[in-house]
Amino acid sequence: MTHWFAIIMGAALFTLMIPVIYRIWVGPTSFDRILGVNVIGTKTAVLLVVIGTLFDRVEMFVDFAISYALLNFVGAIVISRYLNRTISLKDMEAREKEGARKR
Amino acid sequence: MYPILIFLLLFLNWIALSGKFDAFHLILGIISCGVVTWLSQDLLYLDRRKKAGERLREAWGFLKYIPWITWEVIKANMHVFKLAMTRAGYEEMAPRVVTFKTYLKTDFAKFVFANSITLTPGTITMLIRGDVFHVHTMSQFLEDDLLEGAIERKVAEVFEPEMLQNK
Amino acid sequence: MMSWLTSFQCLASAPTETVGTEGGFLVLQVIGVLLGVMGLLFFLGAAVGLLRFPDFYTRMHAAGKGDTLSTMLMLAGFGLVTMEDLSLGSWLLLIKIMAVVLFVYLTSPTSSHALMRAAFEDDELPLTEDDLRNSKRGKRRKKR
Structure with missing residues (x-):
């Protein structure tokens, strides 16, 4: 029963990743793409636990899942810092005002 | 006092992650936790004026805060699920940026x-x-929920009870 | 090649094993399965939101948070399902799985905040209510 549950769960996870991959493929801005990669990374950590259940070595695969979640987080932070255009404080305050006016 | 606390926390973490109780692994854990404590003793718990008892009270309050925030997450998640799945929810969607001031200090x-x-x-x-917080919200319901300030009050109860009395 | 074959044999021989036939652990397993299915449901919500929502910020709402809750539910479900006895080892395993959940809880808001901030400091301004009302869905799709 445990094995069948793990197999069905893994297949469903894979199926639900397809819309996310579509978002990575067409995503209008680069931020959409990073978002999709981030979601898939988090779900891969879950998928690693599923695989561990299948092989009866959960205690080993949980370590992989922890390090994968860590790498995913660091990757998201690094890419968002890289795409972050450094602008002066004055420009940023002007933009904040603009955003407040627009709402 | 504080280095011992950091060492105990790290060692608890080591035991949970390694899961082995023979002498070799325990001694290895004691050595590495000691090294990390020595390297980072002025990194954690920056504000040392607070007493240890106060820290314990904060930690206990935080532990009680976790189930409440989880319930809150589940409730609001159902709302976003409704927004995503139904057509009426899609019509209801009204994104905007809300700006407000908080009274939390630390x-x-x-x-x-x-x-x-x-x-x-x-x-x-x-x-x-x-x-000043700039918060992006999705719909009117969630904005009302946010501006009512339930989360802020709970956080203030845990970390800054004196701020709550001044208000 | 051979390793692949053996792994598939593992899959094929799976249902013949009898795990958790005792009453007490069957209840735990049923609760675990229920939690896992609920997690899948919330992940479905996140995926559909990622497809349907109009701009980056709203998509961030759908993805960033449906993600955390569904990860928590699924991992908790698996922690309960794999718990076959009440020995110290399985408790440690449950604690380790919960450590993954805690880690995701701590890091996911931080990374979504960083992404949001990067997008805001870039030229993207969030869509407003009026924009949504003025533009029909088809027109917006054509503009892209």
Whole structure:
């Protein structure tokens, strides 16, 4: 029963990743793409636990899942810092005002 | 006092992650935890004026805060699920940026507050400048929920009870 | 090649094993399965939101948070399902799985906040209510 549950769960996870991959493929801005990669990374950590259940070595695969979640987080932070255009404080305050006016 | 606390926390973490109780692994854990404690003893718990008892009370309050925020997350997640799946929900959607001031003072309380706002779906903290929060919300319901200030009150109860009495 | 074959044999021989036939652990397993299915449901919500929502910020709402809750539910479900006895080892395993959940809880808001801030400091301004009302869905799709 445990094995069948793990197999069905893994297949469903894979199926639900397809819309996310579509978002990575067409995503209008680069931020959409990073978002999709981030979601898939988090779900891969879950998928690693599923695989561990299948092989009866959960205690080993949980370590992989922890390090994968860590790498995913660091990757998201690094890419968002890289795409972050450094602008002066004055420009940023002007933009904040603009955003407040627009709402 | 504080280095011993850090060492105990790290060692607990080591035991949970290694899961072996023979002498070799335990001694290895004691050595590495000692090295890490020695290297980072002035990194954790920056504010040392607080007493240890006060820290314990904060930790206990935080532990009680976790189930409450989880329930809040589940409730708001159902709302976003409705927004995503049904047509009526899609019509209801009204994104906007809300700006408000908070009365929390310390950095850690602000950090917990911002992360709690981000965890409750439908609201994300965009920018924090001083004590002004810019929050992006998804619909009117969630905005009312946010501006009522339940999360802020709970965080203040845990970390800054004196601020709550001044209000 | 051979390793692949053996792994598939593992899959094929799976249902013949009898795990958790005792009453007490069957209840735990049923609760675990229920939690896992609920997690899948919330992940479905996140995926559909990622497809349907109009701009980056709203998509961030759908993805960033449906993600955390569904990860928590699924991992908790698996922690309960794999718990076959009440020995110290399985408790440690449950604690380790919960450590993954805690880690995701701590890091996911931070990374979504960083992404949001990067997008805001870039030129992207969030869509407002009026924009949504003025533009029909088809027109917006054509503009892209």
